[in-house]
Amino acid sequence: MTKFGYVSVEDYVPLVGEFAESLVKGKIFATKCKACGKEYFPPREECICLNDEMEKIDLDTSAKLVSYTIIHVPPESHSTMAPYIIAIGEFPNGLKTMAHLVGVTSMDDLKIGRPMKLVPQTLENERIVYKFVPA
Amino acid sequence: MTKFGYVSVEDYVPLVGEFAESLVKGKIFATKCKACGKEYFPPREECICLNDEMEKIDLDTSAKLVSYTIIHVPPESHSTMAPYIIAIGEFPNGLKTMAHLVGVTSMDDLKIGRPMKLVPQTLENERIVYKFVPA
Amino acid sequence: MSNHDVALVAAGQSKFGKRTEAGLRNLVFEATKELFLKAENISKDDIDATVIGVAGDEFNGQGAPAAVSIDEIGLVGKPTIRVESACATGTAAIKTAYGLVKSGLHDTVLVIGVEKMTAVTTGKATELMARAGDIRWEYPFGCTFPGFYALLATAHMEKYGTTREMLSSVAVKNHYYGARNPKAHLQKEVTLEQAMNSHPIAHPLNLYDCSLISDGAAAVVVTRADLAKKYTDTPVYIKGIGSGSDTMQIAQRETLTSLKGAKTAAQTAYKMAGIGPNAVDLAEVHDCFTIAEIIAYEDLGFAEPGQGGQLALDKQTYIGGKVAVNVDGGLKSKGHPLGATGVSQGAEIFRQLRGEVEKERQVPGAEIGLSHNVGQSGQFVNVIIYGR
Amino acid sequence: MSNHDVALVAAGQSKFGKRTEAGLRNLVFEATKELFLKAENISKDDIDATVIGVAGDEFNGQGAPAAVSIDEIGLVGKPTIRVESACATGTAAIKTAYGLVKSGLHDTVLVIGVEKMTAVTTGKATELMARAGDIRWEYPFGCTFPGFYALLATAHMEKYGTTREMLSSVAVKNHYYGARNPKAHLQKEVTLEQAMNSHPIAHPLNLYDCSLISDGAAAVVVTRADLAKKYTDTPVYIKGIGSGSDTMQIAQRETLTSLKGAKTAAQTAYKMAGIGPNAVDLAEVHDCFTIAEIIAYEDLGFAEPGQGGQLALDKQTYIGGKVAVNVDGGLKSKGHPLGATGVSQGAEIFRQLRGEVEKERQVPGAEIGLSHNVGQSGQFVNVIIYGR
Numbered sequence A, B: 001m002t003k004f005g006y007v008s009v010e011d012y013v014p015l016v017g018e019f020a021e022s023l024v025k026g027k028i029f030a031t032k033c034k035a036c037g038k039e040y041f042p043p044r045e046e047c048i049c050l051n052d053e054m055e056k057i058d059l060d061t062s063a064k065l066v067s068y069t070i071i072h073v074p075p076e077s078h079s080t081m082a083p084y085i086i087a088i089g090e091f092p093n094g095l096k097t098m099a100h101l102v103g104v105t106s107m108d109d110l111k112i113g114r115p116m117k118l119v120p121q122t123l124e125n126e127r128i129v130y131k132f133v134p135a
Numbered sequence C, D: 001m002s003n004h005d006v007a008l009v010a011a012g013q014s015k016f017g018k019r020t021e022a023g024l025r026n027l028v029f030e031a032t033k034e035l036f037l038k039a040e041n042i043s044k045d046d047i048d049a050t051v052i053g054v055a056g057d058e059f060n061g062q063g064a065p066a067a068v069s070i071d072e073i074g075l076v077g078k079p080t081i082r083v084e085s086a087c088a089t090g091t092a093a094i095k096t097a098y099g100l101v102k103s104g105l106h107d108t109v110l111v112i113g114v115e116k117m118t119a120v121t122t123g124k125a126t127e128l129m130a131r132a133g134d135i136r137w138e139y140p141f142g143c144t145f146p147g148f149y150a151l152l153a154t155a156h157m158e159k160y161g162t163t164r165e166m167l168s169s170v171a172v173k174n175h176y177y178g179a180r181n182p183k184a185h186l187q188k189e190v191t192l193e194q195a196m197n198s199h200p201i202a203h204p205l206n207l208y209d210c211s212l213i214s215d216g217a218a219a220v221v222v223t224r225a226d227l228a229k230k231y232t233d234t235p236v237y238i239k240g241i242g243s244g245s246d247t248m249q250i251a252q253r254e255t256l257t258s259l260k261g262a263k264t265a266a267q268t269a270y271k272m273a274g275i276g277p278n279a280v281d282l283a284e285v286h287d288c289f290t291i292a293e294i295i296a297y298e299d300l301g302f303a304e305p306g307q308g309g310q311l312a313l314d315k316q317t318y319i320g321g322k323v324a325v326n327v328d329g330g331l332k333s334k335g336h337p338l339g340a341t342g343v344s345q346g347a348e349i350f351r352q353l354r355g356e357v358e359k360e361r362q363v364p365g366a367e368i369g370l371s372h373n374v375g376q377s378g379q380f381v382n383v384i385i386y387g388r
Ligand SMILES: [Zn+2]
Pocket: A033, A034, A035, A036, A037, A038, A047, A048, A049, A050, A051
């Protein structure tokens, strides 16, 4: 089964598995609470209103850059990958997430507010992740 | 440098290093507080009276069996060693410690109060430990 | 000091078990959801702060587990704190909440105890629990958690003539009640013969002497007594709290047939509550191993020293006996998700004193309940006395 | 609620640094020994219970660190409890002790914060600290602890025009004072040029923007105000405590230029103490990174939003400026043994308010001290206000 993330340490719950399998098919889903309508991305199985009936919804993957950093000294688990850019992006529905930003070549490309898109990226070892790319 | 124990996870402080090196030479030492006279085995660098000037003293290694168990389901770190007997022995000065008890062949040898002796045992991988043997 | 100043007004619990489909955060959600569903007149908005009990973050790799817990249930923004006291973590969390409430810092505190243990292998879990022993002088000998209690069992059997049959009697009782608790991990009865003849774990303890490695969460709401009636007509008051401790190395204990910290904790709690052991209708005791329940009988004053095994053999700790003990299945059958256990004891007593548990395991007319929660092999002990 | 009910009556601290010769238990001993050596009229026998703050037991492998701590200093038998709130663990321990004391459960509590971090490699320590972020949705991207604060720095620089020079000014100040604190990890001044041109860790933060990975312990004694004068003529009172929290995922914060939990905590603490930011003579703020100190100025009301960098540049947080901040070197130069930090802040304020620190870093006539302690990237915040 494909796993989510460059690395993972957590016990692997069904939602994360479904999310990874969906990414393999090129689909990125969010979840929405059937009781109060609150949306979540990354997806959640449960709502803070304490309801756990959620539906999957498509995420509009266009995003703008909210903040970023360039990791030069990585944790052990990412020791071979540095430097890499970690970005926070905001989607049209107001939800935000963290992902690597790849495909930018100069600091001038790193303007707060710049348009990006969240796309799946297949990794080695049956792993998959999402990343931001310039849009 | 020789390490103490079948396994260890702790940061290696000087006292434990000295203790292991001493075991290599066949010597088992306890420590004694220069302020209040309290003795410690296993040895300590500091006394509960909050004094930290301690002296090394020879341990009388004769002991009697206080309690024991036979470990059939070991932790990961001891996965190849089971079953093994863990004993608590009491020395003539009233101090007590835990160690493996080896060299007993039947349950009849496992009588509470039975005489034992604490001796060093060299292991592979530059490790050393103390163990109880029948006396 | 008045002993009716702090009350429990709601309780919830997840199913205990090998919950492969649930992570730590999901277990927290399940217990919290049940708490508010069952609660009479309290909502999440009434909660001013949380105390989260988690014994080991190495079991699932998530550091700072309190933060992810409150995020999951929508209490972000409000204060939170995690407490840990090995297997006595749950009662340490309730004690901490008692302090926060009675000191006036927070009016109403949600206490959640949780542990996600089965994401690692049993070997790894055994390893992690062993590291709660002294890593310098006892861990290097591969003494497991059952091993520590086996050392107590050997000494108790030697000194008092406690028998394997007595140990197994505890397992039979706890499985009898666990089979009647829908939240229990292993809902199945065992016969005395099965319990006595199971395979050895750490001599003289066998499989049926040992509690389970479980996932689970439990939750209670702790509030000021003068607010309690706003939230429920039948609050349960904290009447006494006592705590004790013991040497890090089990070898250095003064005695191996009793837990000194448990005696201290019990004496303090009884004194604060103004009662003695005979007043206890229902006890939740820390039966991580069968020998631990027998020693608990003695440390809590339900039996004279050395007579705990006989009390079990005589079925005096079933409902209708001298005192009903672990009639939810105990750690043995209900399960022992470390951080959840002490909170689950409180939640069970809350429901028992309100007459709300499954009929065949309800203690009739119970007014006083006692929770006895032990960390590792006695390094931490909390005793809490609850009353209507 | 009266705000003079609980007092500090003694304090101690180990040397902070890479203490290869000392394990966790030895650090606990060193801080405790110093506490009782310096204390006027209190001994170990006066201690009724302990609260031990340790952020991560994975750093040195010892589970249940409270048990080994009290064994080391001879407080076995008495109650103990460990608390954890990531890097805000130390103040969480003091807050817990406040609750235990004011609730009447214990009269006099010894609080010890400790962390042994350098037994693992820097890569491993970085890894462990990263796991205090959301392991499901943020840890998998390799966001380090500096990375989280770098995300705040980028946002703050963008919104307010905060500059690298402003960030480095914080480092220069904290090293200036750290060079005068014999307990500090790195007792050496740095120039603005050195600080600005160090090698990058997580853009826009460089080496001199980051606190150190340190070993260390700190201790304070918390007691009832009516007992305090028995132990010392000059107790320091806890006048206010406030706490807040924030989302587990940094991405989901409402803002990245302020810590919402810190604002809540500050407001609560100021209100309880009945004072405002202008009354603060001395602040110990959580400068795990230089940007964190700048944001702290704003969250605590020492500067308007966006003006924290200018306050640093204008040297208004040196002694003699608007408010003296981190004149012990802060986390940056004194070091940041996670669990010890918040207790060390309390110990420093205790000594400052009694006029006992090294002359060249003593704040003259200080009457009010504030401790600001942040867990991870804001998931936990405690603010404690101390007064003579
Ligand atoms: Zn909802």
